[in-house]
Amino acid sequence: MTAIDKDKVYQQLTAQAKSLVDGVDNVVGALGNVIALLKEELPSFFWVGFYVVKEGSLQLGPFQGPVACYSIEKGKGVCGTAWEKAQTLVVPDVHQFPGHIACSSRSNSEIVVPVFHGGEVVAVIDVDSEDFDAFDEEDKRGLETIAQIVAPLFAAGY
Numbered sequence: 001m002t003a004i005d006k007d008k009v010y011q012q013l014t015a016q017a018k019s020l021v022d023g024v025d026n027v028v029g030a031l032g033n034v035i036a037l038l039k040e041e042l043p044s045f046f047w048v049g050f051y052v053v054k055e056g057s058l059q060l061g062p063f064q065g066p067v068a069c070y071s072i073e074k075g076k077g078v079c080g081t082a083w084e085k086a087q088t089l090v091v092p093d094v095h096q097f098p099g100h101i102a103c104s105s106r107s108n109s110e111i112v113v114p115v116f117h118g119g120e121v122v123a124v125i126d127v128d129s130e131d132f133d134a135f136d137e138e139d140k141r142g143l144e145t146i147a148q149i150v151a152p153l154f155a156a157g158y
């Protein structure tokens with residue numbers, strides 16, 4: 001997909017994600033719908049889901065793709081590192097990332113985007129691809145916008 005196409009897709013996704021989240025108090029359902037939207041519209045997403053901060057670790061939330069690990073500690077793997085650093089991580093080759101947690105041997109690149117609420121990381125969006133170097137600035141911007149859209153869902157906890 002060219003950068004321009006991707007930008008357009010993310011613009012449409014942003015509008016759709018807003019309509020799925022606004023005024024909805026079914027947190028798990030809304031997060032699940034946003035993941036379904038991403039998986040449908042971006043077929044290169046091999047695994048996409050939320051890990052939610054709960055009781056001191058990242059717990060598996062709504063996702064689509066192969067089965068995944070339930071819990072990730074702070075500072076561990078790509079997800080736990082993105083949480084600890086409170087910043088988006090783009091990993092072009094997961095095999096080169098020290099401590100990468102391989103939920104699926106088919107994953108070759110990954111992006112993890114924190115969701116902030118009240119100045120804290122409350123969850124991360126994790127996306128895996130079977131392609132190397134699948135994620136770029138467009139994905140970072142697009143997924144960070146999606147993270148902002150879902151953030152209010154965490155106001156009442158998860």
Ligand code: SME
Pocket residue numbers: 047068069072076077078079080099100101102103104107110126128
């Ligand atoms: N690869 C992640 C673990 C989660 S799975 O990709 C679904 C990590 O290193 O944190």
